[in-house]
Amino acid sequence: MNALLDEFGVGDAQERDESWRYSKAALRALSQQEFALALGDAALSSALIERFDWPETRGSRLVFINGRIAERYSDGAAVESALQIAHENERVALTIAATLDRPLHLVYVNVPGAQRSRWTASCDVDVHAGNATLIEQHISDPSADMLGSLTSNISVASGADLHIITQSDLADSASLYRRSIAHIDGVLRTTHALAGGRLQRFDLACRLNKPKSRYDGRGVFALRGRQHVDVHLDVRHSARNTSSDILWRGIADQRSRGILHGAITVAQGADGADAQLQTKNILLSANAEIDAQPILEIYADEVKASHGATVGQLDEHALFYLRSRGVPASDARTMLISGFANEALGFVDGPIRARLDAWLAQHLQLTVEPTS
Amino acid sequence: MLKIDDLHVRVAGKEILKGISLDVKAGEVHAIMGPNGSGKSTLGNVLAGRDGYEVTRGNVVYNGKNLLELEPEQRAAEGVFLAFQYPVEIPGVNNTYFLRAALNAQRKYRGETELDSMQFLKLVREKLRVLHISDELLHRAVNAGFSGGEKKRNEIFQMAVLEPKLAILDETDSGLDIDALKMVADGVNAMRNPQRAFVVITHYQRLLDYIVPDFVHVMVDGRIVQSGDKSLALKLEEQGYSWIAERKLVGAA
Numbered sequence: 328m329n330a331l332l333d334e335f336g337v338g339d340a341q342e343r344d345e346s347w348r349y350s351k352a353a354l355r356a357l358s359q360q361e362f363a364l365a366l367g368d369a370a371l372s373s374a375l376i377e378r379f380d381w382p383e384t385r386g387s388r389l390v391f392i393n394g395r396i397a398e399r400y401s402d403g404a405a406v407e408s409a410l411q412i413a414h415e416n417e418r419v420a421l422t423i424a425a426t427l428d429r430p431l432h433l434v435y436v437n438v439p440g441a442q443r444s445r446w447t448a449s450c451d452v453d454v455h456a457g458n459a460t461l462i463e464q465h466i467s468d469p470s471a472d473m474l475g476s477l478t479s480n481i482s483v484a485s486g487a488d489l490h491i492i493t494q495s496d497l498a499d500s501a502s503l504y505r506r507s508i509a510h511i512d513g514v515l516r517t518t519h520a521l522a523g524g525r526l527q528r529f530d531l532a533c534r535l536n537k538p539k540s541r542y543d544g545r546g547v548f549a550l551r552g553r554q555h556v557d558v559h560l561d562v563r564h565s566a567r568n569t570s571s572d573i574l575w576r577g578i579a580d581q582r583s584r585g586i587l588h589g590a591i592t593v594a595q596g597a598d599g600a601d602a603q604l605q606t607k608n609i610l611l612s613a614n615a616e617i618d619a620q621p622i623l624e625i626y627a628d629e630v631k632a633s634h635g636a637t638v639g640q641l642d643e644h645a646l647f648y649l650r651s652r653g654v655p656a657s658d659a660r661t662m663l664i665s666g667f668a669n670e671a672l673g674f675v676d677g678p679i680r681a682r683l684d685a686w687l688a689q690h691l692q693l694t695v696e697p698t699s
Numbered sequence: 700m701l702k703i704d705d706l707h708v709r710v711a712g713k714e715i716l717k718g719i720s721l722d723v724k725a726g727e728v729h730a731i732m733g734p735n736g737s738g739k740s741t742l743g744n745v746l747a748g749r750d751g752y753e754v755t756r757g758n759v760v761y762n763g764k765n766l767l768e769l770e771p772e773q774r775a776a777e778g779v780f781l782a783f784q785y786p787v788e789i790p791g792v793n794n795t796y797f798l799r800a801a802l803n804a805q806r807k808y809r810g811e812t813e814l815d816s817m818q819f820l821k822l823v824r825e826k827l828r829v830l831h832i833s834d835e836l837l838h839r840a841v842n843a844g845f846s847g848g849e850k851k852r853n854e855i856f857q858m859a860v861l862e863p864k865l866a867i868l869d870e871t872d873s874g875l876d877i878d879a880l881k882m883v884a885d886g887v888n889a890m891r892n893p894q895r896a897f898v899v900i901t902h903y904q905r906l907l908d909y910i911v912p913d914f915v916h917v918m919v920d921g922r923i924v925q926s927g928d929k930s931l932a933l934k935l936e937e938q939g940y941s942w943i944a945e946r947k948l949v950g951a952a
Contacts (some may be wrong), residue, residue, distance in 0.1 A: 594701030643750070648787040651747050652801035652857060653775035655806070662800065666840070 365444035367395030384432035394448030426457030436468035519546035533570035549581035577608035579615035717921035733918035747781035776808035778864030808904035871907035884909030
């Protein structure tokens with residue numbers, strides 16, 4: 328019995344089974360619990376508001392509480408000339424018709440009710456023209472025993488450029504299922520920074536449909552306790568001279584579990600495709616586990632493609648090098664792990680980058696406390 | 700400043716250092732020469748505190764303290780610096796950030812006030828100027844993608860910023876062209892003073908043309924088999940290490 332597998336699985340029984348291979352037990356455990364429907368009109372504590380009320384996105388922020396748009400916390404005045412928002416209950420469609428001169432901040436807040444609850448929502452993004460940066464932030468109340476599910480259809484027109492920065496910072500009792508399918512005629516870049524969560528599943532399918540369309544993906548997950556993050560990337564090159572470049576970093580401590588599945592398919596006729604996938608992972612404890620699964624399927628003749636995946640420990644030589652210069656052991660570990668994570672944040676700069684850095688550093692500092 | 704007495708060290712069960720004794724006083728430059736595999740780098744690593752080296756006999760006293768009891772970062776803060784033979788690449792960690800963290804951790808240990816970023820930058824620019832190094836180095840990740848010569852220059856740069864009391868240079872000359880070698884030597888010579896000592900580990904005499912040592916020690920098979928002044932290095936250059944090895948055999952017989 329796994330009702331959630333039926334709900335979240337895609338494809339036939341075998342495909343679903345394969346795609347949830349490493350997370351089936353976690354999903355089954357969720358499946359066996361009862362969820363009430365989460366309420367969308369909850370009030371937010373000041374502690375929660377502080378986590379997303381960034382000065383640089385005031386006036387370009389939409390806040391969703393348990394999947395529903397919360398008008399009283401949202402303000403899109405600064406971007407209204409380029410952005411059209413249509414919403415009906417838990418379904419939202421964003422249309423971007425021109426360059427957004429500041430990032431559009433979408434905040435998904437999980438607020439628990441009296442009992443265990445769940446929400447389901449969708450947010451479609453359609454970029455007609457121009458450059459846009461979208462920040463998708465998932466946060467939760469520390470006690471949020473919840474399951475959220477968010478699906479998106481994304482389309483990026485020829486000549487348009489969309490960067491989606493996803494920060495997911497969930498309580499250990501909160502779970503999220505996040506599925507997007509992106510039809511890319513222009514350029515899509517994504518940056519994921521993921522931490523926390525009982526079960527976080529990110530499915531991202533990218534379809535490179537037009538010649539010269541491009542997808543660049545960066546991401547990092549940093550896990551501890553019994554956190555579980557499962558990332559599935561599925562990139563399909565179906566036009567000539569398309570390119571994709573994926574670089575992920577994974578860090579797992581204590582009994583946490585990380586999965587990065589990266590599948591790249593170059594279809595017949597998609598000659599001139601350039602596909603790169605690289606993932607490096609560090610295990611900080613003997614009980615942590617990371618599964619890195621790069622898959623490359625090529626049906627075209629003229630293709631440049633490479634993939635690589637490593638799972639290892641913190642580099643003892645590097646640790647000694649830092650210590651030999653006077654950096655105390657615990658700081659040296661934090662420095663190395665932060666540096667490792669930083670390599671996946673190259674698309675983000677300015678104040679948003681500073682926020683991500685500080686958040687990750689704080690998260691990693693906790694991660695690298697001795698666990699024995 | 701540094702007194703090594705009958706030091707025996709094992710690595711992975713094998714005895715590498717077989718009774719080293721060495722007395723280094725402030726202001727002195729000691730060169731340690733020897734063929735590959737004689738234990739020169741092991742000595743440097745043991746002094747800096749690298750894991751995996753088992754001291755089975757002997758002791759090391761540094762400024763009145765038992766050096767072998769200190770953690771690597773404590774040794775650094777006490778003024779010991781090892782310029783690595785193979786500096787480690789650390790992608791994602793910025794050189795300036797790392798060096799400031801290191802300097803401030805040392806200062807904190809010694810009870811000195813930490814430098815803010817402006818003070819630190821001023822210090823760093825001063826050192827760069829003396830060493831004729833481009834400030835582009837500051838913006839890069841630690842040794843990441845550096846050429847062999849750049850890594851060695853970075854070691855000397857770090858030494859200049861951290862201002863150790865005892866600097867151990869582990870084959871800093873290996874793999875350097877003559878210009879880089881001169882730069883490294885200039886960096887060291889600029890730092891020579893009556894309060895600071897150097898232990899220069901090298902395979903070739905060439906470096907000692909530029910860093911003129913007060914003492915030269917020849918190490919063979921985990922022991923110092925001969926000590927002398929700088930003329931010993933020249934003799935080695937002429938006659939090779941086999942001369943020493945033969946002498947050792949004769950001595951043993």
